[in-house]
Amino acid sequence: MRIEGDREDVARGLAQLVLTLVELLRQLMERQAIRRVEAGGLGDDEIERLGQALIALEQRMEELKEDFGLTDEELNFNLGSFENFFGETDPKQ
Amino acid sequence: MIYAYAICEPATAAALSRRRGLGGAALRALQREGIAAVYSRHRSLQPRPTAKLVMAHERVVEAVMARGAVLPLRFGTQLGDEDRLAAVLAARRRELLHALDRVRGHVELGLRVIREPDRRTDGGAGERSGRDYLLARVGDHRSAELAARELHAPLAALADASVVRDHAAPPDILVAAYLVDVSRVPDFRRCADELAARQERLRVLVTGPWPPYSFAAVERR
Amino acid sequence: MGAVQLRRRQAGGDMSDRGARLTTQRDIDLVEILDRALGAGIVITGDVTLSLADVDLVYLSLRLVVGSVPTIRGEPADEVHTLAAGAVDPR
Numbered sequence: 001m002r003i004e005g006d007r008e009d010v011a012r013g014l015a016q017l018v019l020t021l022v023e024l025l026r027q028l029m030e031r032q033a034i035r036r037v038e039a040g041g042l043g044d045d046e047i048e049r050l051g052q053a054l055i056a057l058e059q060r061m062e063e064l065k066e067d068f069g070l071t072d073e074e075l076n077f078n079l080g081s082f083e084n085f086f087g088e089t090d091p092k093q
Numbered sequence: 094m095i096y097a098y099a100i101c102e103p104a105t106a107a108a109l110s111r112r113r114g115l116g117g118a119a120l121r122a123l124q125r126e127g128i129a130a131v132y133s134r135h136r137s138l139q140p141r142p143t144a145k146l147v148m149a150h151e152r153v154v155e156a157v158m159a160r161g162a163v164l165p166l167r168f169g170t171q172l173g174d175e176d177r178l179a180a181v182l183a184a185r186r187r188e189l190l191h192a193l194d195r196v197r198g199h200v201e202l203g204l205r206v207i208r209e210p211d212r213r214t215d216g217g218a219g220e221r222s223g224r225d226y227l228l229a230r231v232g233d234h235r236s237a238e239l240a241a242r243e244l245h246a247p248l249a250a251l252a253d254a255s256v257v258r259d260h261a262a263p264p265d266i267l268v269a270a271y272l273v274d275v276s277r278v279p280d281f282r283r284c285a286d287e288l289a290a291r292q293e294r295l296r297v298l299v300t301g302p303w304p305p306y307s308f309a310a311v312e313r314r
Numbered sequence: 315m316g317a318v319q320l321r322r323r324q325a326g327g328d329m330s331d332r333g334a335r336l337t338t339q340r341d342i343d344l345v346e347i348l349d350r351a352l353g354a355g356i357v358i359t360g361d362v363t364l365s366l367a368d369v370d371l372v373y374l375s376l377r378l379v380v381g382s383v384p385t386i387r388g389e390p391a392d393e394v395h396t397l398a399a400g401a402v403d404p405r
Contacts, residue, residue: 142352303346
């Protein structure tokens with residue numbers, strides 16, 4: 001039973017790593033798409049297709065997170081998870 | 094080969110004799126006409142940017158900073174020998190002294206403005222058009238950027254120089270560096286605090302104090 | 315809430331000590347230091363060539379360093395420094 005537990009931990013750990021990477025890439029691609037739209041020069045159909053691709057990515061990400069039972073916090077992709085700081089910050093200011 | 098860490102004044106460099114740099118090599122100082130460089134000698138060195146080596150580099154730069162004005166060199170600066178380093182100091186002496194004056198008594202503070210991870214409340218899968226979705230993201234991003242920019246201006250006013258990164262990578266909305274006089278650091282932090290308190294969707298992170306990497310460039314921007 | 319202000323004493327700490335996979339001050343310090351030491355600072359012309367393609371990609375690499383699970387050791391594989399041991403360009 002202990003061996004199985006370890007195997008699960010490893011699988012979960014790997015899933016965490018992979019999904020963190022995937023989520024980072026998704027965010028980067030979304031940011032790139034936003035920049036391209038802002039810069040102009042994209043046709044309506046291109047915008048539509050880009051948008052659909054991003055929707056699909058986001059949905060797939062949600063599915064993967066559900067499959068592995070991982071939360072956003074666990075993916076730790078957000079430096080803004082400030083509640084994770086354990087007493088490292090100065091409370092005074 | 095020699096590996097160089099920072100440029101500073103001769104007195105500052107001289108105070109580092111007991112410290113060590115990359116690979117445990119002894120730190121050395123080289124000076125030419127009032128300007129000095131801190132370096133170490135190596136038979137062979139492959140300064141790959143590992144956390145360990147970069148931290149070793151940073152520790153040296155910070156040791157210099159603790160003792161005087163410092164112009165950090167980028168990680169990975171290797172030269173053939175001391176003569177070449179001396180040639181750089183001699184050739185760029187005036188600009189380097191000017192740059193040292195600029196950073197003297199200052200620290201670099203970093204700013205990251207981060208978007209709260211948003212919980213998408215969109216409806217069913219097939220109902221949105223790609224265009225609507227993407228344009229909504231563009232609108233979101235734009236307003237977040239504008240809000241972040243409003244944080245930058247008052248902070249820049251408390252600094253003697255500032256740089257804003259062209260393209261922040263997610264989840265950052267704004268990334269900036271400020272050259273702040275040491276005596277104004279508390280004001281700066283207080284200001285950041287107040288500005289951040291007014292934000293709901295943005296998180297504000299102030300980091301530092303750092304050696305003035307972002308303001309060491311000899312060329313004027 | 316107010317700004318989160320991370321105060322540092324000095325660079326240091328054992329980078330191999332990851333512990334829990336949470337964003338700690340040390341992790342943030344590492345990202346900030348890598349950002350500065352690799353992307354800023356004076357470049358002595360002719361002696362350092364950094365083959366980093368894009369700020370986004372650098373940042374991605376940095377985040378991977380910070381976000382990697384404890385069991386995965388090793389170093390950022392993407393960044394390669396090419397060092398030319400040529401003469402210093404005094405101009």
